[in-house]
Amino acid sequence: MPEGHSIHRLAHTFAAIGDDLRPRASSPQGRFAASAAVIDGQHLRRTWAWGKHLFLDYALAGDHIVHVHLGLYGSWRFVGTDAFVAPSHVGAPRLAYEHLGEKVERVAGAWQPPEPRPTVRLRLEFPHGIADLSGPARCELIDDGEVDAILNRLGPDPLRADCDGEDFVRAARSSRRPIGQLVMDQSVVAGPGNIYRAECLFRTGISPWRPGERVSVDRLRALYADLCTTMSAGVREGRIVTIEPADILDPLPDPEAGRFYVYHRDQRACVRCGHRIVAEDMAGRRLFRCPGCQH
DNA sequence: GTTTGATGTCGAC
DNA sequence: TCGACCTCAAACG
Structure with missing residues (x-):
């Protein structure tokens, strides 16, 4: 589902969450677990897009960039309190967590993140909400040289x-x-x-x-x-x-x-x-x- | 309950 | 040119 406009919108959404982000990172599905441990709680400095590629730049010693490509049916789901960005689902047209109801998702005050679906590759947990990535064709931790190699192909x-x-x-x-x-x-x-x-x-x-x-x-x-x-x-x-x-x-x-x-x-x-x-x-x-x- | 399709890309023949 | 792959709602029985 996602063409380039969706990926740029995602970059804007991450920017709207804040500018001194240190989200907890986990991989409920497990396939990104080792990399999630590396970026867990680290400073997410900037999120940007080129074409259908999304890059999350971490301020870590050495080069650490999360590269995400949603492919044909990947998606990001944002859920949180009123202090978080509006609930949204960018990517494949699905209704994950619909059963929770929007009111539950948006209550102010005490925040309990919803249980992730077992297929969530990467969950980023912010103080007031979560971003869940499911079904991406690519989700990998790469360095500056690998970013350049991707951009050179675009x-x-x-x-x-x-x-x-x-x-x-x-x-x-x-x-x-x-x-x-x-x-x-x-x-x-x-x-x-x-x-x-x-x-x-x-x-x-x-x-x-x-x-x-x-x-x-x-x-x-x-x-x-x-x-x-x-x-x-x-x-x-x-x-x-x-x-x-x-x-x-x-x-x-x-x-x-x-x-x-x-x-x-x-x-x-x-x-x-x-x-x-x-x-x-x-x-x-x-x-x-x-x-x-x-x- | 099972199959299909979808706004994508890669690599093997 | 073809199949594989990442996922799940809708369409089909």
């Missing part, structure tokens, strides 16, 4: 001000692979996933099957700019909404309307041109597009 992140969209334009222009594959390639541009791919290619009118070398520089710049716009909105709102208000049909013809132009909208009529949205396979992932609007 293209520019549209959500980072220190990234340059021209790097994306250059990489795309020099490839014969379809632009739909390039937008999903994290070494070309870091952060977009299947939804932003489908939606931004629709919004810029580009066919996902067009080879990168045959997409004009202007259209590639427009595409990168649109990734910036829509993903920034995703960070703010906590969910992906890419459809413009003017394109939301009123009255709504179906409950799925009002969020996406093409993602998961195969067989339905395009709100712009009326063509039937198609779903097809591209390199093993479902691809959605409008044959009438994208060329």
Whole structure:
């Protein structure tokens, strides 16, 4: 579930918890137990994101950075008192701890953390709440050199001000692979996933099957700019909404309307041109597009 | 009760 | 190109 906007939102959430953090760390599931013992109670100096990668920098002698990649179904769950950040669940659409009820989670005063699910890889316990990580594809303690190795494999992140969209334009222009594959390639541009791919290619009118070398520089710049716009909105709102208000049909013809132009909208009529949205396979992932609007 | 799928990535053929 | 993997709610019987 998580595309880059979710990971940046997580970094903001950790920043909102405080700036002198020394969370207790544990691994109820056990697979991160040895590393959790190393960072337990240590100063969590900063949390930041690049694409879909989350980094928790610890102020420890030597290099200690927790690197987390949620993969397809990892998630972070935040639960605590009113003094903690709002309860949230970032990642795979699940309702962990739902049975506890929000009132129990939010009571002020004495704080009893909920029993972790047995699959929680890493629990960070703060004075007023907990952050539980479940199901990540990667959760590892690494050093600065390994961080550099990861960043070297990643293209520019549209959500980072220190990234340059021209790097994306250059990489795309020099490839014969379809632009739909390039937008999903994290070494070309870091952060977009299947939804932003489908939606931004629709919004810029580009066919996902067009080879990168045959997409004009202007259209590639427009595409990168649109990734910036829509993903920034995703960070703010906590969910992906890419459809413009003017394109939301009123009255709504179906409950799925009002969020996406093409993602998961195969067989339905395009709100712009009326063509039937198609779903097809591209390199093993479902691809959605409008044959009438994208060329 | 069992199967399926999901906003992802890697490595072996 | 294919399967494996990290997890669990929804869909299917």
